[in-house]
Amino acid sequence: MKARPFHISTFGLSPDMKRVHPAFGSINRGDVSRQTLFDALETYRRLDSDCGPSASHITVQAETGRFVVRVSAKQLLFAAEAESRAQAVPLAPEEIVRRLEQPPAPISIRPPAPPPEPPWRLATALVVFAAGVGLIGYALKALFVPDGPRPDENIAVIPGDAPGVQLRSLAGTFATGQLPGDRRLAISENGYTEFAEIGPRQRLGSGADSIRIRRRDNQTFLDTTRSGIIEFVDKNTLRYYGDTYRRLH
Amino acid sequence: MLGAAIGVFAVGLGLAIAIPAVQAALRNSRAADVAGDLRQFAVAFEAHARQTGSLPPATEAAGEIPAGMQSQPGANWTRGSATGRYLWAPDTLQRGRRYRAAIVLWRDHTRLRANERRLLEEIDRRVDDGYLLSGKFQLGYRDQAFFVIEP
Incomplete structure (x- = not known):
């Protein structure tokens, strides 16, 4: 199966991706292959940025969603576009590419099956249930008082x-x-x-x-x-x- | 499942506590009514004996007010109680002994039921010794309770 390209755009990166400055603004880099993306991320990781992680970022559109990669202290920070910067996780370039290729997890409409009840729980439930039924029977018996025992029952x-x-x-x-x-x-x-x-x-x-x-x-x-x-x-x-x-x- | 079982147990426990408590409360209330009636009737018959020199003659049926007592025993006599209707019984034979006068708590059915016995025991505790085979309040002919006015 042929790998689908990633669409990337950059912010604060020079066209050759070797310098960082907010003045470079947004640049649409178009669709790139997996290897090109990996090389670009590796290059980006090695850049010395005095402007901090907010000065630049790479936005990647993949089949799995839209993600933002920032750099700080020679480490790439990976997050979904909708997530805040604090939710970003530090990842190596190959991990980022692997995550971008992962298909979205299937969403189950059925709740997960509860774990089977342990035997002691079932036994306890049965004992408590039987005790409850016994108590109800005992309580209701008082409402239906039988006649006193006949003195001649054993005659x-x-x-x-x-x-x-x-x-x-x-x-x-x-x-x-x-x-x-x-x-x-x-x-x-x-x-x-x-x-x-x-x-x-x-x-x-x-x-x-x-x-x-x-x-x-x-x-x-x-x-x-x-x-x-x-x-x-x-x-x-x-x-x-x-x-x-x-x-x- | 354990939750449902605990629910059933809780309902059972609640009923097991509540039903006997309600029954005991009802029994106590009825016993207090009958004990009050018997004391009131005893006073009325004694007053009648003091005024006329004798106790009233026997009646033919339970719930019938004895002759000469129309205003004294009151409505409770004809209404009866949870234990049966009141019967004025002079010269009555009860378990081998003759009493000059007693009030019988007349019950139409012969066999004494367990709940009726408990009610009579509760009445006995209030007017007598709490024991249904001795004292002023006893079980007599066909397990009908009677209250001795004059031994």
Whole structure:
């Protein structure tokens, strides 16, 4: 591939580029080859300038942009034209030519991919996330309070015909007494029980409920659907919420 | 990802602190209301007994104002509370013991829920010994709470 020429112009340099003085003004040197540019930069570097780096410069138009080269203390200072003088970097002539030939760096429109997360970070995130979900679950659990545990959860149902046999033997009416405030409990053979209170409050808390006979630790219970557990003491005595019910008939 | 996880954790921590705190505040407020009601009712029934020489007769339903007490228990009696409706219960049998007079906090459902038990315990701490199986405020028949007016 054929190298493209560089277009150069000078300021403060004599036409033969051997003397420096601002009075020489701007001179357009036209397109030059790589070697010519290198020779010109080398010549420029060797010039003794008493006027300082601002007295002269070489402007180079390359494919990569427009650049300015100044000289100070036998050193070339290279900068893009848009950059300030302070941003100029000291470079040798061959480095300057190499930089001028470098194609512009491609500009990516995609952001660079983040570096992969180290394993410890991922593990920490998972642990923290799990702890957070656990805390949310714990907090929300308080809003959905379940009913208290049934006291009869571990009670086994009596298998076979035994429940029917026991229900028939239990059927009848039981009571805590005969005074106002005492309670009655009626058990039917077909598995229902009825609660009532003697006196003005007889309508309160009355109602029927179904029962099943269950056993736990060799103790027999009557398990109702809605009304909890009726303890079986013997076929003539039951206990319900601490009250003793004795058979009336 | 770690940032999102920290966010979830922060939300969880905030909820875990805030929800129990709000529930406790609500429970305390409701317990204070019921405890205040019970003290006010006790004073009213004692005053009625001093004036008439006897306590009012039993009512047939919860929330019903006892005869002769129309102006005394006030609107809170008929309105009820977070624990249920108030029931005037003279000659009441509770866990094997008969009381001359008590106020039952009547609940329509049989099974006592965990949050209801905590509320009753908080009420017990305010009016009695804090223990639901002893003292003036107890759990009785079908785990209904009752407040003893006259043992």
